Amino acid sequence: MTTTLPQTGTVSPASRLRDFAARTPDAIALREKSRGIWREFTWAQFWDQAETFAHALLAHDIGRGDRVAIHSDNRPEWLFTDLGSLAAGAACMGLYPTNPTAEVEYLLNNSGSRLLIVEDEEQADKALAVPTSDLPMLERIIYLEHRGVDAYDDPRLMSWDAFMEAGQAHRTAHPEAVAVRMAEAKPEDLAYLVYTSGTTGPPKGSMITLANLDFATREIAGDEGIVQPGPGPDDLIVSYLPLCHIYEKLFSVVFNTGAGVPIHFGESLDTLVTDMRDVQPTIVQGVPRIWERIHAAIQVRLASASRLKRINAAIWMTSARYVGNTLVRREGRHTLLSRGLTQIGNLFLFRSLKDRVGLRRVRYGVSAAAPIAPEILQFFMSIGVPLYEAYGMTENCGVATTNRPGRVKLGTVGEPYSGCELRLDPETGEILTRHPAVFAGYWNMAEATARTIDSEGWLHTGDVGEWVDGTHVKIIDRIKDIIITSGGKNVSPSEIENTLKTSPFIKEAIIIGDRRKFLTALIGIDFEVASEWAQRHKIPHTTYRDLSEKPEVVKLVQKAVDAANEKFARVEQIKSFRLLTKELDHEEGELTATQKVKRSVIEKKFSDMIESMYR
Incomplete structure (x- = not known):
């Protein structure tokens, strides 16, 4: 049952989800693969789960601004937790599946999380290895998978099923409670604590507000955003990068609730290529390491093919190099010859290469979060995968620059978004950005915040850049590197x-x-x-x-x-x-x-x- 909620309060991913459930209740919002079978969730089912989770938080006296942590691989329950926390006015904090016990202790303590969702025994063990007295704020540990954990004797433990049953009981007794909490939302409310990777010291918690997310949604998921034409219900995305990182949130949460793009959760990272082949996504987000590995896999496949296939590949990869050089020279625009070679190359080689790695239907691919070699970008462009480099960071919700169709300058991270002010420090060349998605600061770290956001609201990114042709930005490196x-x-x-x-x-x-x-x-x-x-x-x-x-x-x-x-x-x-x-x-x-x-x-x-x- 989905309640009718008042249309007041600040716009958030949770309110956008609720609106999709009202407008298109039977359309597909999520798919999850388990034991080789894809299970579908409609928008109505998605909102039903998120709202029930929100009620469960209220039943456990989780208040506005309280932190809810989740330690899991990507799966629908992550989004139920994420969106449900926002609906209840709480803030969501994610942990990487690879975080060891010491980091789990630090993140839970630093964030002051009151409730933790863990995927399985492995993640439960990490939290339980920390003495209860060392995690004084943590009141509940909710586990998704029962195997091994059911036998544990810790009063904080509770199964996901029991937690959601408590939410359903609260929903029956107080059907409008979540609606009231959503109506109370303010733009400055904390939505996420996203911790930095900690390359030079302990991770810092970046405070992302509802206002930050609203601007990022309109700027990135709109018609003039990172994907052109803008994303929509006919697109498909596979969620596989860590959801505790702002990059994956932009695709799995913002593109989903902001543009209605169905999100797909594969069985595991080990089955990513198989899952990609199943889905054949139209939008693919990746970090350089992923694109490098796909590139390497294609090279290995070509090198290990039969002699006849290697001859065919040599012919068409020569054509691909011509196509790639043409696209680079013309900023991503085809000539009649390059377009023709791409179409013919698809018949003889390119289509099969792309199909094997799940890239056959891609209309937009993006590499971000770290620098990528231009040669990798050119390779994918040459076989018909439109891959663009973009730039952003947690502290500005990923809103900074992107290359756009027909305006690609290889070796740059593109042009600033229309709503993003960007300038280079005249003395150091440091990239500075300013817009409504610049974060509220670092959690309980006033000095670090003051060093990062100056008195005029400019975010100091720590990256050195230079202008290319006065329109595009090239990243030189991190100042510290x-x-x-x-x-x-x-x-x-x-x-x-x-x-x-x-x-x-x-x-x-x-x-x-x-x-x-x-x-x-x-x-x-x-x-x-x-x-x-x-x-x-x-x-x-x-x-x-x-x-x-x-x-x-x-x-x-x-x-x-x-x-x-x-x-x-x-x-x-x-x-x-x-x-x-x-x-x-x-x-x-x-x-x-x-x-x-x-x-x-x-x-x-x-x-x-x-x-x-x-x-």
Whole structure:
């Protein structure tokens, strides 16, 4: 049963969801794949679950502004929690599935979360490993999957089913309670606490308000937003990036509740390619690592094909390079010849390549959250996948710049949105943005907030940029990451690292050289791709370390380093490198939860290896 709610209060994703449920109750809002079968949720069912969750919060005396945490992979219950919390006036705080116990303790304590949703036994164990006295604010732990957890004896534990039954009972007794809470919403109300990745210190909680989200929805999901023509019910999105990150929220929450795009939840990250093939989404959001891995998978498939197929691929990939060069030169606009080659190439090669990785129907792909090599973007453009680079950050709700159809300048992050003021600091070149989606500040960190938002409301992003043709912005690097050699030369490590990672054999690259005479690199191979190559060349190997130490693999990486060096000035060239003998790991502190390299940790942990390159 869906109650009729008063149309007052601040516009929020929850109120937008309620409105879709009223306008198109039987249309599909969500799909979830379980044991190979896709289950559908209509807008009415989606709102019913979110509203019941909101009532359950009220039944547990969760008040306006209280924090509700969720520790889970992407699944419908995440959105029920997210939207239900907003409907009840609470703020939602997400944890990454990979967060270890120490980080879980920090995030729950720092946020002051009163209630935690956990997916399964693994995530429950992390919270339960922290002494109850060390989490004084945490009152309830709600678990989604019963296996293993039902046997635990902790008074805070409660199953999802029991929690929702409490919500249904409260809804029956107080049918208008959620409507009243929504009507009380104010633009300045806290909606989300989104924690930064913590590359240089403890994560900071970015306070995102309802007003921030309303502006971001209109700016990004509208007809003049990031997707053109604007997104709508005929589009399809697969939700797979962490929902605790603002990037995925923009697609799984904002595009869903703001434009009616159905969201799909696959079975797991391990089945992502299979799930993508099932759905064939029209809009695909990805970080550089994802696009690099898809690129590598395509290269491996072509290299391991039969001789006849390799000949066919060679012919059409030559055509693809012409198409890619044409699109780059013409800012994303086809000529009659390039369009014709793309259409014919689809028949002989491109369509099958795209179909295998779930990109056949893509009308808009975006890479954001970190820099990407232009070569990767050009590759996808050349086979008919319209991939654009955009720029934003948690602190401005992802609203900054984007490349647009017919106005693509490769190597830039595009033009500012129409509602976004953007300028470069005249002294440092730092990118500054100002608009209504700039966050309210860092949770309980007034000094850090004052350093980030100045007295005129400008957000200091920490990124150095430059204008290209007066319209597009090019990111140079993070201010803190720029290398100054002993000779006084400023070097952007990310550009070199991304060029190295265009090789399908390289997964990680960390440039070293601050206050040193020359640049070196620590390189991590892509074990899956390198292993497949080694098998084809009859090179026996066992572990990651074993493969990394093979002379043939070192020579293979040397070729990639030599190719990268040709694209840079002498001072930016890598003079020596070492292959890492282990994969970098979040739980060991080498990567953030968003898989960004913690440079200071790497330089300390692998100091002996680094120093060996300068002896």
